[in-house]
Structures are given as C-alpha cells and as structure tokens.
Amino acid sequence: MSRALVVDRPGAHRLVERAVPEPGPGEVVVRVAAAGICMSDREVYDGHRDAAYVRYPVTPGHEWSGTVEAVGEGVDPALTGRKTVAEGFRACGACERCRCGETSLCSSGYAETGFTEPGAFADHVTLPARLLHPLNDDADLPAAALLEPAAVIAAAVRAGRPRPGERVAVVGAGTLGLLAVQLLAASSPAELTVIDPRAARGEQALRFGASQAAAPAEADALSGRFDLVVETAGAATTAASSCLLARRGGRVVLTGMFTPGAIGIDPVHLSLSQLEVRSVFGAPSSAWSDAVRAFGLGLLDPAPLITHEFPLERFADAIALVGGGDPKTGKVLLRP
Known part of the structure; x- marks a missing residue:
C-alpha cells in the first residue's frame, strides 16, 4: 500500500491508503524520502493561495527528493534505483516559451506538482521522467529536498x-x-x-x-x-x-x-x-541543472537549514510550525 496526504479543501486533510501507483508511458514512480513544507503549502492548507494556482482536492508537496522505484514504457530502465529530484512545473516543452528554454513561463497553462498535480506528501509520487534531475549516488536525500527552492x-x-x-x-x-x-x-x-x-x-x-x-x-x-x-x-x-x-x-x-x-x-x-x-517565479530547467550541479559539487549544502522532521501522520503539527513565527523554526520536512 501507499499512503498520501490529501487536502480536500482549506483546513481539511486526511491520510489515505491506496495501491502503489503504476507508471504510465513516459512516467516514473518515485519513493519519496523527504518533502519540505514551505509557505506556499501553508497557503494551500489555509486557503490563501490564488485559486488559479491550486486545485482541490490535492496532495501537496513540491519540494522533495526520493529514489526511482519503477519506470513506465519508453523510460530508460537504468533510472530505477537512482536518487533524484524533479522539476515541479509540468511544462509542455512545445510552446514558444518552452522552445526558448523558459520552461517556467510555459504558455500551455499552469500545472505544477503539489498544487494542481499530486505531490510528494506521500509515500510515492508519479511524474513524467523528463522532469527528473538524477543525483549522485551518495547524495544526502533530506538535504536534497531543498533543491526546489535552491533552483529558484x-x-x-x-x-x-x-x-x-x-x-x-x-x-x-x-x-x-x-x-x-x-x-x-x-x-x-x-x-x-x-x-x-x-x-x-x-x-x-x-x-x-x-x-x-x-x-x-x-x-x-x-x-x-x-x-x-x-x-x-x-x-x-x-x-x-x-x-x-x-x-x-x-x-x-x-x-x-x-x-x-x-x-x-x-x-x-x-x-x-x-x-x-x-x-523570478519558479525555476526553468536550466536553473534546476545549476542547483543540482552546485549541490553535487558541495557548493550548496542545504542540510543546516533543516530544523524539524515529522512523519506523514503528524502533518498537522508540521504545518503549524511553518509561518508560526518561531525564529528557531527553519525548514520543516515530512519523512514518509
């Protein structure tokens, strides 16, 4: 079984169990190692995010890291077992902005993991393989969960x-x-x-x-x-x-x-x-590559920013810390 946290509407969440997802053509299923909670997630939970940038019910989680567990048809099987992060924007790759490399400005419509698509506050997350940025084998996965803000x-x-x-x-x-x-x-x-x-x-x-x-x-x-x-x-x-x-x-x-x-x-x-x-709003693919490269070289070490880690079952405690005003609270992680 695979668990996922679902926010049905502002202020209402539940932990559900379902079958482990199967990847479709061009997709991968990633076992989530860690997922960061940021103010955007708090806005989703409180109902303060612009309605054009969230779709309820939703499984949040756009800052995350994990390990590829299964690959779909057309995806390189060598990715199985690789540590990875992935871009959040589901850019089309075909519009004028995407063709110019500005994937964070995709004109085909807003779609983002954790806001309009199921995110990583779950045991597994499914997404297009083209969004992956594989990490070194020795990568610190909890620290790597912060590569999304690092890409920004x-x-x-x-x-x-x-x-x-x-x-x-x-x-x-x-x-x-x-x-x-x-x-x-x-x-x-x-x-x-x-x-x-x-x-x-x-x-x-x-x-x-x-x-x-x-x-x-x-x-x-x-x-x-x-x-x-x-x-x-x-x-x-x-x-x-x-x-x-x-x-x-x-x-x-x-x-x-x-x-x-x-x-x-x-x-x-x-x-x-x-x-x-x-x-800057989000990050194009090129910035993700920069962040992952800096992380691999040791120029970027997000680990000292992490102050709290919680299991999925304690989501309510975790989300309460984010934006709570305590200066001792840094990055809060969920560890499925």
Missing part, C-alpha cells in the same frame, strides 16, 4: 549575473535567502551583506559565507551601495527597499512571493537610477 535561487543568480569583486546584498535570511548566500558566495564577491531583522538568521548567514549581517533599520546607511541586490523575503516593503540598496545602474532580482498591498517601486527612482529589475 539559481534562477535569480542567473538573472542577476554576479561578477567577481562586486558588492552584493541579499534581503531576507529565510530558506531562500540563506541558499542565495551560499550560491552568491561562490561568485567571489568583494562584499556579501545580508539584511534581516532576526539576529540569529544573520549569524547563520555569516556561517554560510556572508561578510556582513545588518538589520533593516541599518539599511539606510547602505543605500546605493550594491551592484546586485537579491530580494528573497516577499515582505510588503522589500521590493521597494531593495531598489534603494542598489547603486545607480545596479541590478535587482525579486524572488519573494508578494501579496496584494505590497509597496510599489518608485518609478522616479527607477528611471533616474537606471536600475535593471528582474523577477
């Missing part, structure tokens, strides 16, 4: 084009921010500053490779200093404040998921400063 950050780093010797700032020291510190540190910046109100997160950022940690109250003194600013917090003010941190002609990449009511970017400052501003 890899997309942000690609967009930001860091160059050796530049001054770089990361706004926010949550999961995305701390992963950004690791990847950006590999670009040999002259300065890597992290801005977050939580002193403990700032200290962790220093251990991850940042050269300085500052509170938002100190940010005014840093205005106009940075060649590249990577925003990861998604707070109401951080899109606007990140632009103020950038030097004239600098680059700003927004990765946080903003909600209605967030403060907009001042167009006067934007035009006079000649800023380059990019945003």
